[in-house]
Amino acid sequence: MPCNNNLNKLEVLHIQGNDSLIEVMEIRRQVFIVGMGIPKSLEVDGLDTEADHFLAMSNELPVGTVRIRYIYNETVKLERCAVLRDFRRRGIGSLLVKSCINFATDSGITTITLNSQLDAVNFYKTFGFRSVGNTFIEAGIKHVKMVLTNKSATSQVS
Numbered sequence: 001m002p003c004n005n006n007l008n009k010l011e012v013l014h015i016q017g018n019d020s021l022i023e024v025m026e027i028r029r030q031v032f033i034v035g036m037g038i039p040k041s042l043e044v045d046g047l048d049t050e051a052d053h054f055l056a057m058s059n060e061l062p063v064g065t066v067r068i069r070y071i072y073n074e075t076v077k078l079e080r081c082a083v084l085r086d087f088r089r090r091g092i093g094s095l096l097v098k099s100c101i102n103f104a105t106d107s108g109i110t111t112i113t114l115n116s117q118l119d120a121v122n123f124y125k126t127f128g129f130r131s132v133g134n135t136f137i138e139a140g141i142k143h144v145k146m147v148l149t150n151k152s153a154t155s156q157v158s
Contacts, residue, residue: 003139008058010092012099015053023062024053031098044079054099056083056092063087066096068103074110078155081114101148115143121123 011108025044032038047069056064064083073118078100083092105157115138118122121131129146136143 009060010056010058010095012095013055013057014099015055019060020055021048021053024048024055024065024067027055027062027065028054028082030082032080035085036139036141038141042139051079052103054096054103058087062094064092065146066100067105068100068112071113074108076104076109076112078112078114085157093123094126095156101127105150111147114146116146118142118144121146126137 011142013020015021022067026047028043029040032043033040048067051067051069053065055069064081064087066080066081068077078097079113081093081096083096101112112129114124114129115136116131120137121144124146126150129148131144132147133145136145
């Protein structure tokens with residue numbers, strides 16, 4: 001999914017299995033473990049081989065990532081969305097989320113869930129996600145569960 005962003009070559013790669021997980025894990029280490037102080041034992045949860053990963057590349061440099069994990073039937077969970085600090089506010093996070101939504105929709109997935117940090121709720125609302133339930137603490141940070149159904153996904157993402 002190539003995109004022209006500030007004259008940089010920006011693309012999102014779909015990764016399955018162990019391909020390119022080194023780059024994925026390094027981005028998550030920098031964002032979650034170093035940047036946010038989340039313990040490695042919580043960040044590295046052993047579920048990465050069960051997930052599809054998306055890796056954002058800017059001029060062939062890995063700059064962002066997100067994973068989709070299959071929960072049950074036609075439901076997936078969007079997790080570990082991370083963009084390196086120097087590459088934020090350039091549309092990379094949006095491109096990653098759109099890539100996940102399009103992949104899920106094309107795969108017949110009817111529901112996408114995620115646990116959003118409270119300061120990212122409005123970001124996910126722009127894609128049609130809605131908050132459900134009360135806030136809760138995950139990895140020491142306040143979160144809220146959000147859900148996107150296939151009907152709202154197809155009307156939101158282009």
